[in-house]
Amino acid sequence: MTVALAALPVLAILLLMVGLRWSAARAGAVGLLLALASAWFAFGFGSQVLPELGAARATGGALLEAGFLALTILWIIFPALCIHELQLRTGAIDVLRQAMAGLSDDPRILALLVAWFFVLFIEGAAGFGTSVALAAPFLVTAGFGRVEAVSIALIGHAVGVSFGAVGTPILPQLAVTPFSGLELAAVTARYHLLLGWLMPLVVMLLVTRALPGGQGLSLRLLGWTLFAAFAFLLPFFLIATFVGPELPTLGGALLGALAFVALLLTMRRRSRARAGVPTVAAGALLRAAAPYLALVALVLLTRLIAPLKTALQGLTLDWQLAAFGGSVAPLYHPGSLLLAGFFLGAWVQRAAWAELAGAMARVLGRLLPVTLALLAMLGLSRVMVHAGMIDRLAEAAAVTAGSLWPLFAPFVGVLGTFVTGSATASNILFSDFQQATAERLALPALPLLGAQGFGAAVGNIICPHNIVAASATVELVGREGEVLRRTLWVAGVYALAGGLLAWLLF
DSSP, X not given: OXXXXXXXXXXXXXXXXXXXXXXXXXXXXXXXXXXXXXXXXXXXXXXXXXXXXXXXXXXXXXXHHHHHHHHHHHHHHHHHHHHHHHHHHHTHHHHHHHHHHTTOSOHHHHHHIIIIIIHHXXXXXXXXXXXXXXXXXXXXXXXXXXXXXXXXXXXXXXXXXXXXXXXXXXXXXXXXXXXOHHHHHHHHXXXXXXXXXXXXXXXXXXXXXXXXXXXXXXXXXXXXXXXXXXXXXXXXXXXXHHTOSSSHHHHHHHHHHHHHHHHHHHHHHHHTTTTTOOOOXXXXXXXXXXXXXXHHHHHHHHXXXXXXXXXXXXXXXXXXXXXXXXXXXXXXXXXXXXXXXXHHHHHHTTOOHHHXXXXXXXXXXXXXXXXXXXXXXXHHXXXXXXXXXXXXXHHHHHHHHGGGHHHHHHHHHHHHXXXXXXXXXXXHXXXXXXXXXXXXXXXXXXXXXXXXXXXXXXXXXXXXXXXXXXXXXXXXXXXXXXXXXXXXXXXXXXXXXXXXXXHHHO
């Protein structure tokens, strides 16, 4: 019975958003009420769990934690939206589209550049939702519908999440297991190497459906898509296997994009198809891309230069209330780097202060419904985690599966990210659990930890408050369920493929 009650809030979210097409705010509110009822009456939250606090203070602590996390997510959404608004007001987005048209006159190929290489590069550099927040608006301006743009960007970035933000999701596994970063990176990357080609293929399928007059996936497009997969996944795997967990996504996306663009230009020259395509001066292109280039430069400087990284991480804002708390390094946070990129980009583009103020004012006006949805989803998350409901679900799955556990191991990672919104948090929750389950079932622990990291990345495709954050960047508030309907089957198939791989090969 407790297992069913623990699962009830998650099932309600899925039913209301996918089946009934409720908004994330409405579905999240219902899920939160169900989570509170289960936590209080079935799991003893505040009486048996944290009895020293009582139900009211325990619930207040969980909701306070949710509010703190919502602010850290909004700090990413706000500057990401500001950058996009600035790009629209200054006409920079048109310059970038014109430059991309010089690479190919096929919008599906250009969409692959944005929804595969661009999102993976930003994911590897910054993580924490930054990549989708930047890519989804760009896809909308390229002609894609809002639901399709968010769905495509969410799916495209998933492979890189295992090593997002310069390898952050691996750190919790390093802290609680006897394995090295190189061992964990190699085994996690192996899943993506063998299965990652599915994701750009799905991206291309969605792209061809989304564009008017689409004619399906031709052999030519299939070739380009598989080349894009290979161009990223090969360096991604090699870096993970021989270098470590910090740079697989970042390095794989950069090297893959260079190879992809080089081939595009070679094919373009051979076909002599550049005639009639307007060219963009290098100076104009650099100015148009200034906010993105500034962001990338800031991320690389702050993540890869150890003394600077240490200094920025040294300033933290922390709070603690019994078992609840939060911490953020404001100067190291991706939102602060996005805001710096916004101002640096505006300076390079010589945008007037009126344009900056107008962009920020418009963005602020769009954040209230997003904030409500985030608070509901994060409140549900923190209540379920602190009441032990997530642990109960994972334990029940392990007992039920027995020797078939490797088949289900990635879904635990998915569950952790679905509830918390973070692959890093999922690994914090369940790395110990995966290792203990492996020992109990006499299975090798390392492949299961790889399956955990793999599944945690997959969960980013369907996490409700990730969808809320991404939808906010394209003014899609209230239609998040439509996005979840498009991404849920992709996450299920990819996680199942990972489980089969763990069961058959490891």
